[in-house]
Amino acid sequence: MRPGFAAGAIVALLAFMVITPGWFLPPGTTASGSLLVGHLGEHAAPESDCGPVSDDPIKRVTLVAQATVWEVAPGESFPTWSFNGIIPGPVICLREGDTLILTLENRLSTIASFHAHGLAREPSSDGTYLTASYAPPGGSYTYTLQADAHSVGTWAYHDAVAELDKDPFIDGLSLPESGEGIERGMFGAIIVYGEGELDEAGLPAGYDHEMVLVEAEFESEVTAGPVYMTINGKIAPVTPHYQFQAGETVRFRVLNVGPNANHNLWVEGLDWRQTQSGTVVDSVLFGALEFGDFTLEVGDEPRETQYTCSIDGHEEAGMHGLFSVIA
Amino acid sequence: MIQLKAPGAVLTFIALLAFQVVTPAYFLPPDAVIETDYQGHIDEHAAPELFCEPGGSRDYALTISEVRWEVAPGQFFTAWTFNGVIPGPTLCGYEGEALQVEITNRLDRAVEFNIAPAGTTDAVAMATVASGETYVLAHEALPAGTLVYSDAAGGIDHGLYGAIVVYGTDEPQVDHDIVVFEDEFAPPVTDGNDYFAVLNGKGYPLNPHYIFALDEEVRFRMINIGSELHTFHIHGHVWLDEAGNHVDNEVLAPGETVDGTIKMREPGSWMYHCHIYDHIAGGMTAMLTVLPDDFTGDPVAYLRNGGMH
Numbered sequence: 001m002r003p004g005f006a007a008g009a010i011v012a013l014l015a016f017m018v019i020t021p022g023w024f025l026p027p028g029t030t031a032s033g034s035l036l037v038g039h040l041g042e043h044a045a046p047e048s049d050c051g052p053v054s055d056d057p058i059k060r061v062t063l064v065a066q067a068t069v070w071e072v073a074p075g076e077s078f079p080t081w082s083f084n085g086i087i088p089g090p091v092i093c094l095r096e097g098d099t100l101i102l103t104l105e106n107r108l109s110t111i112a113s114f115h116a117h118g119l120a121r122e123p124s125s126d127g128t129y130l131t132a133s134y135a136p137p138g139g140s141y142t143y144t145l146q147a148d149a150h151s152v153g154t155w156a157y158h159d160a161v162a163e164l165d166k167d168p169f170i171d172g173l174s175l176p177e178s179g180e181g182i183e184r185g186m187f188g189a190i191i192v193y194g195e196g197e198l199d200e201a202g203l204p205a206g207y208d209h210e211m212v213l214v215e216a217e218f219e220s221e222v223t224a225g226p227v228y229m230t231i232n233g234k235i236a237p238v239t240p241h242y243q244f245q246a247g248e249t250v251r252f253r254v255l256n257v258g259p260n261a262n263h264n265l266w267v268e269g270l271d272w273r274q275t276q277s278g279t280v281v282d283s284v285l286f287g288a289l290e291f292g293d294f295t296l297e298v299g300d301e302p303r304e305t306q307y308t309c310s311i312d313g314h315e316e317a318g319m320h321g322l323f324s325v326i327a
Numbered sequence: 328m329i330q331l332k333a334p335g336a337v338l339t340f341i342a343l344l345a346f347q348v349v350t351p352a353y354f355l356p357p358d359a360v361i362e363t364d365y366q367g368h369i370d371e372h373a374a375p376e377l378f379c380e381p382g383g384s385r386d387y388a389l390t391i392s393e394v395r396w397e398v399a400p401g402q403f404f405t406a407w408t409f410n411g412v413i414p415g416p417t418l419c420g421y422e423g424e425a426l427q428v429e430i431t432n433r434l435d436r437a438v439e440f441n442i443a444p445a446g447t448t449d450a451v452a453m454a455t456v457a458s459g460e461t462y463v464l465a466h467e468a469l470p471a472g473t474l475v476y477s478d479a480a481g482g483i484d485h486g487l488y489g490a491i492v493v494y495g496t497d498e499p500q501v502d503h504d505i506v507v508f509e510d511e512f513a514p515p516v517t518d519g520n521d522y523f524a525v526l527n528g529k530g531y532p533l534n535p536h537y538i539f540a541l542d543e544e545v546r547f548r549m550i551n552i553g554s555e556l557h558t559f560h561i562h563g564h565v566w567l568d569e570a571g572n573h574v575d576n577e578v579l580a581p582g583e584t585v586d587g588t589i590k591m592r593e594p595g596s597w598m599y600h601c602h603i604y605d606h607i608a609g610g611m612t613a614m615l616t617v618l619p620d621d622f623t624g625d626p627v628a629y630l631r632n633g634g635m636h
Binding site (some may be wrong): 115117118120121122123126128130131150151152153155166175176177179180183259260262274277279285286288289290291292293 | 531557562563565566570571572573575578593595596597598600602603604605607608610611635
């Protein structure tokens with residue numbers, strides 16, 4: 001091979017890489033840096049953020065409360081707190097009738113707790129200051145909770161005590177619950193599947209995909225910089241890029257775990273049907289710690305659009321992403 | 328030698344007593360026990376608990392006046408109230424009954440007394456009561472549901488509101504029926520710069536501490552009377568919302584009302600609160616205790632001694 005030809009081939013290849021970067025990225029990554037999720041290549045089984053849910057009625061989970069430098073977008077990071085080093089923390093997936101035995105290891109210098117929404121528990125597993133159900137710095141605490149018939153649905157877990165050991169007096173009042181942990185990213189989703197909602201493999205029955213979408217704001221006091229309005233811990237352009245095939249039915253578990261702000265979720269031209277009640281809405285508004293379980297029919301027409309929170313200033317602060325329907 | 332005249336001493340003594348009656352908090356030691364407002368399953372109570380018995384009188388008297396309102400321990404502002412309390416007393420009736428309210432206005436401004444179904448601004452009765460005047464408002468036939476009486480001329484921000492519970496003909500049977508107003512008091516109403524987010528007019532721990540028995544069904548008539556969005560979350564309990572979804576945190580837009588019937592499933596003391604942390608920091612959190620099946624004795628005394636945590 002002549003050297004001139006080899007050099008030419010390399011230049012051409014480099015030029016091709018620059019022009020079409022998507023060609024050379026690992027699967028699941030897009031040129032913008034967003035994580036492509038949903039309908040990717042062949043998938044026989046329905047896709048779910050839970051993966052197959054085991055039928056063992058005892059589910060043991062360990063969460064580690066820890067200091068984390070969190071990257072909300074490439075080059076934009078801030079030191080904060082998390083469960084297991086990720087924001088949101090891992091999705092906890094249960095079946096109706098399951099018992100969750102959750103061990104919290106605390107590597108923070110303040111007390112930390114696991115407070116679950118939606119699950120049945122005794123006060124000693126509530127994760128509150130008044131019940132002293134928290135892990136001391138460097139220590140651990142084990143919680144036992146039950147997913148009963150009333151627990152079927154979508155819920156959040158979060159810390160509820162951080163800093164109460166250091167500064168229990170907020171505005172002159174001794175308050176029993178703290179938002180310090182949730183403000184910094186100590187939260188995650190819980191899904192409880194009812195009878196018949198999972199197939200034999202432990203995957204969602206009757207859906208092509210099931211997605212967990214967590215909305216939360218990070219204030220300037222936490223980031224020591226701009227306010228970040230995040231989807232699954234990230235701001236645009238690195239929020240999830242949802243891609244579905246025309247005609248697919250998708251279940252979206254949507255949570256607002258921000259400490260204070262309202263958020264909504266809107267995709268142009270799509271309706272959101274509440275899975276349990278059947279109520280149809282075109283935009284979903286959430287107050288703090290409000291959760292929704294929606295069935296979305298993506299329609300028969302291929303399209304490229306956005307999902308967004310349309311509350312003033314939230315889209316600009318990162319709360320949006322790409323939503324594609326492919327043929 | 329100071330010669331104290333007897334009448335002077337007596338007068339001083341009486342004045343001191345009067346001062347104590349008017350401002351009891353003045354004489355409390357700094358670490359005095361804070362009087363939580365215990366409500367619910369206390370002493371003997373007929374079930375269901377009713378705001379009024381069938382066939383009783385529906386004639387009420389409301390006096391509108393300024394009071395020094397203790398919104399949080401040791402923190403006061405000058406509020407406008409019905410009968411000295413926020414919210415005003417819960418009035419009650421049965422669907423179709425006549426209601427008569429004698430309203431006396433001791434403020435130095437007129438009050439636009441207004442009755443509307445909670446969650447709406449569609450007044451079913453209204454009257455202007457001038458400063459210093461008394462007006463008798465008669466309403467012929469009450470509609471079923473939760474109504475709100477208030478001052479439509481800006482008095483809500485100062486505390487001028489209360490509920491009217493009107494039972495329909497086919498009310499669901501519950502063990503307790505509770506009205507919870509969610510609200511916030513902000514400058515300039517609070518005299519200084521302080522901001523308070525409140526449940527039934529008070530911040531933690533002065534707000535109601537409800538006591539219920541295990542397995543009781545409790546109807547909460549949640550009303551957001553404030554100008555901010557609030558939520559209503561109870562620890563350890565899940566119920567069905569009006570659409571039929573499992574929830575443990577109802578969201579109420581300003582002016583919105585939600586009716587929720589919640590079964591008390593787990594013994595122990597639980598927090599209930601608005602889940603917006605800026606509001607919790609403003610006092611919008613409180614306690615609810617579910618007594619175990621075998622509990623005997625005085626629950627209030629038990630809780631005062633730190634029980635059930």
